[in-house]
Amino acid sequence: MNIDKDIYILGIESSCDETAASVVKNGREILSNVVLSQIDIHKLYGGVVPEIASRNHVDVVDKIVKRALTEADIALKQIDAVAVTYGAGLVGALLVGVSYAKGLCQASGLPLIAVNHIEGHICANYLTYPELEPPYMCLLTSGGHTAVVKVLDYDKYDVLCSTVDDAVGEAFDKVARVLGLCYPGGPEIDKLACSGKPVYKFHSVVVSNGNFSYSGLKTAVINLVHNAEQKGESINKADVAASFNTVAVDGLIDRLRQETKANGLKTVAVAGGVGANSYLRRRMQEFEQEGYKVCMPKLSLCGDNAAMIASRGYYIYLQNEFADMTLNACPTLKLRGEKPH
Ligand code: KG4
Ligand code: ZN
Numbered sequence: 001m002n003i004d005k006d007i008y009i010l011g012i013e014s015s016c017d018e019t020a021a022s023v024v025k026n027g028r029e030i031l032s033n034v035v036l037s038q039i040d041i042h043k044l045y046g047g048v049v050p051e052i053a054s055r056n057h058v059d060v061v062d063k064i065v066k067r068a069l070t071e072a073d074i075a076l077k078q079i080d081a082v083a084v085t086y087g088a089g090l091v092g093a094l095l096v097g098v099s100y101a102k103g104l105c106q107a108s109g110l111p112l113i114a115v116n117h118i119e120g121h122i123c124a125n126y127l128t129y130p131e132l133e134p135p136y137m138c139l140l141t142s143g144g145h146t147a148v149v150k151v152l153d154y155d156k157y158d159v160l161c162s163t164v165d166d167a168v169g170e171a172f173d174k175v176a177r178v179l180g181l182c183y184p185g186g187p188e189i190d191k192l193a194c195s196g197k198p199v200y201k202f203h204s205v206v207v208s209n210g211n212f213s214y215s216g217l218k219t220a221v222i223n224l225v226h227n228a229e230q231k232g233e234s235i236n237k238a239d240v241a242a243s244f245n246t247v248a249v250d251g252l253i254d255r256l257r258q259e260t261k262a263n264g265l266k267t268v269a270v271a272g273g274v275g276a277n278s279y280l281r282r283r284m285q286e287f288e289q290e291g292y293k294v295c296m297p298k299l300s301l302c303g304d305n306a307a308m309i310a311s312r313g314y315y316i317y318l319q320n321e322f323a324d325m326t327l328n329a330c331p332t333l334k335l336r337g338e339k340p341h
Contacts, residue, residue: 007317008072010079010110011310012065014057014097015089015117016143017041017048020306021061021068023079027123027314028130031072033300033307034064043183047173054092061100068306076108081322083113083313085120087333088144094329102325113313114323117304118145118335119157121271123311124297132267132295137260139252140335141280142272143169143184146212146252148259149335151269154315159338160259163212168205168248169274171214175221175244179237190277193245196238200224205251210258212251217244249280260292269295276302 006025013020017038023031038056042048069076084101086094105112122138134154140147146169147162166174169186176185181192202220207213221244228235260268268287274280276299287294301308 003318007080007314008074008078009113009310009313009317010065010068010076010082011115011306011308011313012061012082012084012097012101013117013120013304013306013309014061014093014100015085015087016093016304017053018304019057019060019064020304020309021065022306022310023068023072023074024127024307024310024314027311028126030127030307031074032068032070033305034068034071035303035305036060036064039184046177046183048090050090050092053090054096057093057096061096065100065104076110079110081111081113081313081317083115083309083316085117085309086114086323086327087330088117089329089331091329091331094331098327098329102327106325111317112323112327113316113321114327115309115312115316116333116335117309118142118333119155120308120312122149122151122157122269123315124271124301124305124308125269125295126311127301127307128297129295132269135265136267136269136295137256137263137265138269138271139256139275140271141168141252141274143167143173145272145335146214147335147338148252148255150259150263150265155319155336157336157338159335160263161211161255162338163214164207166214166218168212168214168252169272171218171248172274174218175241178222178225179240186274186277189241189245190279192238192241193279194242196236196240196242198243198246199239200243202243202247205248206255210255212255214248217247245277245279249277249283252280253283253286257287260287266291267293267295271297271302273303
């Protein structure tokens with residue numbers, strides 16, 4: 001679509017335990033980005049309780065959307081389209097955002113855009129680097145996905161390798177739990193790892209066909225901790241965290257480097273919650289010394305937010321791809337181009 005005016009997209013995100021709304025101009029400029037996290041509630045249970053997440057989204061979604069419009073200093077009638085996450089995620093949580101967005105579009109006459117949450121994470125890079133354009137290689141690292149993705153165009157992806165079992169973020173959360181750390185475990189492991197040394201040696205997370213496997217690493221850490229407990233030996237948790245963090249990230253960086261070189265790309269990016277990991281961000285910087293452009297979303301855009309959904313929505317808007325009132329939640333939605341193992 002050829003457009004000669006500014007496009008304002010209202011993004012809505014409710015796939016897990018964050019209720020978020022944002023207004024983004026032309027896919028790149030954040031006018032507001034409101035995120036209400038439910039972490040303090042789910043912490044009490046050691047993880048996200050889907051039923052509680054849905055009920056909390058219902059309570060706050062209207063307030064969060066209105067706040068996003070107010071903070072952007074924009075009226076609903078100036079918005080060009082509403083973009084909402086419809087997958088992947090928790091079905092009940094997704095349905096809250098999807099139903100709200102459908103109601104809003106029905107009442108206002110605005111077009112509705114269905115956004116894949118994972119594709120949204122990739123777009124967090126466009127909000128941090130307004131000059132970034134495909135093609136580039138993206139390391140996708142979230143609580144549900146782990147992959148090296150060749151971003152050929154705004155809506156064309158080639159998934160070159162991915163996890164055959166657990167996602168990297170899931171492994172961080174499970175290892176944190178066995179170490180007695182709070183939910184979500186990723187940031188806790190990250191912090192603890194900074195004061196430890198990677199003295200424990202675990203197998204690489206890269207399996208023979210070039211994909212990732214995190215379940216073996218998770219089990220190895222759990223066995224290490226449980227064996228020590230059974231023998232009454234003390235274990236340095238910071239060293240365990242550093243050892244796990246190192247091997248969990250090194251495999252990702254190795255495969256990202258191999259695929260970037262093999263595909264002759266000059267830019268590497270990262271997306272998803274684990275993209276906030278300090279060791280991963282340090283290792284990403286190595287690519288700069290090797291002559292690559294390195295993109296890492298701002299920390300506030302690594303985790304779940306609606307600005308990335310609005311950005312993704314903008315590129316779908318340009319394609320004239322609108323959803324209708326039959327839009328439903330799709331909890332197992334895959335990235336376009338993702339093949340099953
Ligand atoms: O992308 P995200 O916010 O949600 C999903 O789409 O899954 O990712 C959440 C994951 C959680 O597993 C969380 O523990 C992890 O990202 N995470 C981190 C860090 N911050 C969040 N993992 C490692 N280090 C961090 N600093
Ligand atoms: Zn996410």
